[in-house]
Amino acid sequence: MKDIFVRALHSINDHSTLIDFRPVSGGDINEAYILRTEKQEYFFKYRKNPPENFFKLEQTGLETIKITNTIAVPTVFAREENGRYGYLLMEWIEGKRTNITSEMLGRNLAAMHQWTGHGFGYSEDTYIGTLIQPNGFYDNWIDYYRERRLLPQMNKAYENQYFSLEFRKKCEKLLEQLDKWLPYKIIPSLLHGDLWGGNWITGKNGTPYLIDPSILYGDYEFEIAFTELFGGFPRKFYQAYNEVMPLSPEYPERKPLYHLYYLLVHLNLFGTSYLGSVARIVNHYI
Template structure:
């Protein structure tokens, strides 16, 4: 996406000198916009209005109460394109141990129920967040079932996958642990591309997809693509120890993110999904 001078002039940021495209994932067009004395991070959602960013803004504000995040500067719609202007965080290096402790601080923010006060259905993967008092019900019905149905619609499901999934589903619903989980604030997409260290070494989180759930779900995401070392997990455990059996429960949460990637990127992720399903 190319931003015209006319488009940029409508942003509530004075005297922009240039806009530089930056890597922003496959969801938004992303730019570093510069003024004479400051830089900002700009996300644009072409031909979708500012409502697209409401969920991210809510997440940044929830996370920002306990950890460093980009600050929300402005949001709106220009010529049909939704935009979000955030503060620019200069990146540096920092401690994985400190990052683990910072994520633990996020997870120590609790709620009475599981979910969130709004759904997010503007993206490719719908997030059905209405409140549930029971984690087993929330995770099976509002997370796994949603992606399984989508995979079926996308012709990425099979009778074999369905057979094993139903066995896993019944195990989840019957597991006493699943009915004892305390709702924790989750980042929701905690892979290595969504954390950074500021220029002063402070851990920061970006691009949240928040809801209240089992904190082990966030940690499962950290194990799929790498980028978190043993110091991260030591820092986390020192601040907020996990319940016994967390390693054994890991695959059931890895499955959610692998199903997400199956739907987004196709059968490349099928073998990883099958590896987990075949255990049930």
């Protein structure tokens, strides 16, 4: 690994001595290291045999968010994907939360959600964990959410034999009726796409940073719903967010439908422990 570290550092003209490197937490599917040279510290994310464009998409997502000048993301210094392995060499972010960190996160995320696109979806297929997310741009959010989010994951769950034929038919009935609960006339907001509690970190002066995006343009309430799925974010986050981007009165009724996508993803990634939660949501609506 040291040879790869040095190769990456030399690619950005850091030829100073690599003083130290050690593994750090980097998620379930990648190796991660902190590299310390005489010049500065870096975060190095590495994966053997990555899927096509795996790190390219992450870099593009970070750079797209950065362009909005709304919320902080780490700078990517270098990337390589050669079939055998791939990596991102990035800015090392480290800091402690302050009493305004959660408020900053809510306010800055709301500002990012005001950055809009010309359609719903994204120009390239992306990844959530190791699962492919088919994309493309749609004129309305309901069709995109049905055809590019829920349906592929439901199909995969059925192929994995998690669904009975009877339950599969119930899912199809739900897909046919999404317009009862989901908004039609909305503006496509730039979304992080995988915003759970592990995908934001704190930098200097308590500044919140987003990491590991899987970006798309969609309903901003889809993003907020995911923040509430596994434990939720701090209360001050939601208060600050709502001051900038108030949630609709219909949000509580559609929130489980937005949870459904991420629970289907977890079902397909991690197995049947998520099947009960999926079934409860489908049965709630159908």
